[in-house]
Amino acid sequence: MSDPDKPSVSEATAVKAGSSATAAPEAATQRHAAHEPSRIALPGKLYESRKTVHNKRIDGPFRRFKWLVMAVTLTIYYVTPWLRWDRGPYAPNQAVLIDLAHRRFYMFSIEIWPQEFYFVAGLLIMAGIGLFLVTSAVGRAWCGYACPQTVWTDLFQHVDRFIDGDRNARIRLDAAPWRAGKVLRRAFKWTIYLVIGFWTGGAWIMYFADAPTLVHDFWRGEAAPVAYITAAILTLATVTLGGFMREQVCIYMCPWPRIQSAMLDEKSLLVTYKDWRGEPRGSLKKAEREPGKIGDCIDCLQCVAVCPTGIDIREGPQIGCITCALCIDACDKVMAEIGRPRGLIDYATLEDCRAEAAGMPPKPVWKTLLHPRTIAYFLIWGSIGAAMLFALGHRVRTTLTVAPDRNPPFMLMSDGSVRNAYTLRLRNMESRPRKMEIALEGLPGAAMWDESIGRDQAASKQVFEVPADQLLAVRAYVVAPAGTATKEFKFRITSLDEQRESDEARTKFTAPGADAGDN
Amino acid sequence: MANKRIDQPTGTETVGHEWDGIEELDTPLPRWWLWTFYLCIAFALGYSVVYPAWPMLNGGTQGLFGWTSRGQLAKDMSVADQAHTTMREQLARIPIERLADNSALMQQAIAGGRAAFRVNCSQCHGSGAAGSQTLGYPNLNDDDWLWGGDIKTIEVTLTHGIRQHGDDKTRTSAMPPFEGVFNPVQIAALSAHVLSLSGKAKPNPEGAALFAQNCISCHGINGEGGRNVGAPRLSDAIWLYGGTSADVQRQIQRPRMGAMPAWGGRLDPGTIKMLAAYVHSLGGGENFVEIAKDPAVPVHVRP
Numbered sequence: 171m172s173d174p175d176k177p178s179v180s181e182a183t184a185v186k187a188g189s190s191a192t193a194a195p196e197a198a199t200q201r202h203a204a205h206e207p208s209r210i211a212l213p214g215k216l217y218e219s220r221k222t223v224h225n226k227r228i229d230g231p232f233r234r235f236k237w238l239v240m241a242v243t244l245t246i247y248y249v250t251p252w253l254r255w256d257r258g259p260y261a262p263n264q265a266v267l268i269d270l271a272h273r274r275f276y277m278f279s280i281e282i283w284p285q286e287f288y289f290v291a292g293l294l295i296m297a298g299i300g301l302f303l304v305t306s307a308v309g310r311a312w313c314g315y316a317c318p319q320t321v322w323t324d325l326f327q328h329v330d331r332f333i334d335g336d337r338n339a340r341i342r343l344d345a346a347p348w349r350a351g352k353v354l355r356r357a358f359k360w361t362i363y364l365v366i367g368f369w370t371g372g373a374w375i376m377y378f379a380d381a382p383t384l385v386h387d388f389w390r391g392e393a394a395p396v397a398y399i400t401a402a403i404l405t406l407a408t409v410t411l412g413g414f415m416r417e418q419v420c421i422y423m424c425p426w427p428r429i430q431s432a433m434l435d436e437k438s439l440l441v442t443y444k445d446w447r448g449e450p451r452g453s454l455k456k457a458e459r460e461p462g463k464i465g466d467c468i469d470c471l472q473c474v475a476v477c478p479t480g481i482d483i484r485e486g487p488q489i490g491c492i493t494c495a496l497c498i499d500a501c502d503k504v505m506a507e508i509g510r511p512r513g514l515i516d517y518a519t520l521e522d523c524r525a526e527a528a529g530m531p532p533k534p535v536w537k538t539l540l541h542p543r544t545i546a547y548f549l550i551w552g553s554i555g556a557a558m559l560f561a562l563g564h565r566v567r568t569t570l571t572v573a574p575d576r577n578p579p580f581m582l583m584s585d586g587s588v589r590n591a592y593t594l595r596l597r598n599m600e601s602r603p604r605k606m607e608i609a610l611e612g613l614p615g616a617a618m619w620d621e622s623i624g625r626d627q628a629a630s631k632q633v634f635e636v637p638a639d640q641l642l643a644v645r646a647y648v649v650a651p652a653g654t655a656t657k658e659f660k661f662r663i664t665s666l667d668e669q670r671e672s673d674e675a676r677t678k679f680t681a682p683g684a685d686a687g688d689n
Numbered sequence: 690m691a692n693k694r695i696d697q698p699t700g701t702e703t704v705g706h707e708w709d710g711i712e713e714l715d716t717p718l719p720r721w722w723l724w725t726f727y728l729c730i731a732f733a734l735g736y737s738v739v740y741p742a743w744p745m746l747n748g749g750t751q752g753l754f755g756w757t758s759r760g761q762l763a764k765d766m767s768v769a770d771q772a773h774t775t776m777r778e779q780l781a782r783i784p785i786e787r788l789a790d791n792s793a794l795m796q797q798a799i800a801g802g803r804a805a806f807r808v809n810c811s812q813c814h815g816s817g818a819a820g821s822q823t824l825g826y827p828n829l830n831d832d833d834w835l836w837g838g839d840i841k842t843i844e845v846t847l848t849h850g851i852r853q854h855g856d857d858k859t860r861t862s863a864m865p866p867f868e869g870v871f872n873p874v875q876i877a878a879l880s881a882h883v884l885s886l887s888g889k890a891k892p893n894p895e896g897a898a899l900f901a902q903n904c905i906s907c908h909g910i911n912g913e914g915g916r917n918v919g920a921p922r923l924s925d926a927i928w929l930y931g932g933t934s935a936d937v938q939r940q941i942q943r944p945r946m947g948a949m950p951a952w953g954g955r956l957d958p959g960t961i962k963m964l965a966a967y968v969h970s971l972g973g974g975e976n977f978v979e980i981a982k983d984p985a986v987p988v989h990v991r992p
Binding site for chain 2: 216217218219220415418422575576577578581582583584585586589591621622647652
């Protein structure tokens with residue numbers, strides 16, 4: 171802060187920034203009306219026509235990080251369905267499989283039944299809170315790096331660059347008349363779009379069926395219609411959203427930027443233009459002419475040229491900024507070329523900016539990341555995860571539910587004994603067939619049988635073979651000697667293997683009352 | 690809207706409303722969004738032309754596709770029927786006494802019978818097949834059968850009915866009314882003897898003598914009943930028309946005898962087989978003693 175002119179500017183920024191995270195653009199835009207998009211001349215216009223984004227190639231640490239995230243996320247997406255996981259002869263061997271037809275969800279060693287869907291709900295809650303955590307620690311990092319819309323848009327923009335050349339070439343081609351060359355180029359590019367889209371939609375359906383079988387059936391035209399329909403819809407969605415809509419999705423469609431705007435505060439990491447350092451802008455020549463009066467920003471517009479959503483970061487934080495940090499790479503490169511320190515545009519919290527403008531030393535990174543809000547989110551996130559892991563580890567793989575017949579509630583047999591009927595549901599959640607013993611508890615003298623066992627074999631304990639990974643419904647008859655009164659009793663299920671898992675179901679035995687004695 | 694102004698930070702015009710200092714910006718839609726609206730309008734117009742949509746004085750427009758919800762239902766029903774063809778064909782081929790050999794088909798038959806029972810039988814026997822003691826409709830869940838409880842016999846009863854004129858194979862019998870034949874004292878004694886057969890009253894020698902002279906030809910010496918004439922077993926705990934002394938006396942004086950429609954002419958044989966399987970599965974079904982030995986019938990026919 172050796173320059174006597176600068177403190178006044180930085181003070182203004184600090185005050186504005188302190189009031190709210192979104193108040194900052196005001197500070198920037200009021201001063202630089204000349205750099206505003208020409209939105210002021212709007213009256214009478216129903217719509218806003220789109221300004222195509224032709225973002226320029228850039229290289230730098232953030233771009234390389236983005237490449238890495240892209241490679242990792244796309245690899246996860248495309249490779250996951252092909253991973254195998256041996257579950258024995260009675261269950262599919264696909265590591266991650268959402269088996270809608272059989273209502274099972276497999277993920278490596280975990281198998282989820284429909285009634286355990288709370289695990290998925292828990293995962294979704296964790297994903298939600300995880301996003302809050304990420305947002306409060308590193309701002310819109312999800313938008314900038316990991317969001318599928320960002321990753322695929324990035325992929326399609328690379329295709330643009332590969333086919334049509336860099337920014338200037340693309341602008342020229344866009345403006346050029348539709349001659350054979352342009353038609354060919356566009357046809358070629360859109361074909362590649364379609365291939366990427368199809369590859370994306372095609373990979374999606376692999377999560378819902380055995381991948382090798384599905385690929386085989388798909389190409390022979392033997393797969394289920396829903397597979398083709400889903401693949402077609404997702405192909406079109408990918409091409410439309412990634413190939414054509416791109417930043418419009420972030421700016422107009424996605425609710426997440428709005429939610430995040432509400433979650434950002436002065437402690438959130440944002441891609442920030444340090445206007446206290448950059449303003450007033452001026453060329454190198456101007457800076458030489460008027461030493462000390464001109465800021466570090468030379469108005470080279472490289473930050474705008476590389477932006478994948480086509481915004482000007484110097485206007486401050488805005489909904490269109492996905493914090494991909496490509497402008498940081500661009501600006502750092504220019505600063506290095508003109509011999510000024512890097513970081514005119516940088517990841518910084520508004521609080522840090524204020525401190526830095528006031529000449530205080532920079533805060534260590536861990537202090538930026540660790541503040542009460544991030545810690546609180548992390549604790550919530552972690553405890554949900556721990557609770558789910560605990561629940562997962564303590565699942566019982568053998569359960570029993572009982573529904574007594576209510577019509578008729580009881581049946582008098584010719585020898586005077588009383589029969590009740592129950593629907594027992596024996597659930598074997600292991601991937602192998604198991605023998606299960608059902609025993610009557612608390613109903614003296616009672617015997618049980620079903621269609622497969624026969625009344626002559628009736629006994630107080632019966633063994634059923636429950637198929638692997640299935641629920642066996644048994645309509646069981648329980649007969650109790652004459653004179654048994656209405657009472658509660660229990661069915662107990664025990665797996666007849668080394669695990670000896672057990673579960674019980676309490677239910678009621680209904681007998682004729684005094685008024686129905688001569689039924 | 691006097692308060693319209695240009696909002697400085699965004700450069701957008703406001704709509705002129707203000708609530709506690711908060712103003713609404715008149716941000717223009719992106720063009721593609723506007724086109725989406727137009728496309729939706731075009732779609733809605735097209736939809737209302739090809740599908741029934743506009744109310745008219747008499748009815749409404751039919752739509753170019755000729756779609757109706759009734760037609761849709763008929764189509765869905767025929768699809769469902771198609772799905773049952775294999776099962777019905779198998780059912781038609783297999784004699785009912787062999788049905789138990791094919792447990793998958795048996796389960797399907799029981800499920801189909803459950804549905805058919807609700808439609809055709811529940812009016813008298815009740816939706817739970819528990820019958821009605823006051824009205825004298827037998828309970829089909831228990832192990833007491835008037836005419837026999839194996840699956841073949843149930844099928845015969847279903848096909849030909851009980852006491853149906855015009856069906857030569859219908860199950861028929863009649864208990865003579867003893868009102869006027871015996872005096873009230875004799876009837877009371879007879880009733881006491883009948884109740885004593887199941888231990889509900891003390892032995893009555895006078896009643897026993899009357900029973901031996903008049904009743905054993907149908908009901909058996911010990912009241913064990915006679916299925917060839919549908920004579921109820923009197924020695925068990927189940928009473929079709931009530932088990933009090935008054936109930937039994939009334940039945941001796943003016944016997945009530947149930948009738949059941951012959952379903953052979955009304956339902957197709959497959960449905961009757963399904964009904965028989967369902968009734969047999971209710972918990973009291975008896976084993977068929979003479980399994981058909983016809984070698985022409987494949988036993989392990991799997992769907």
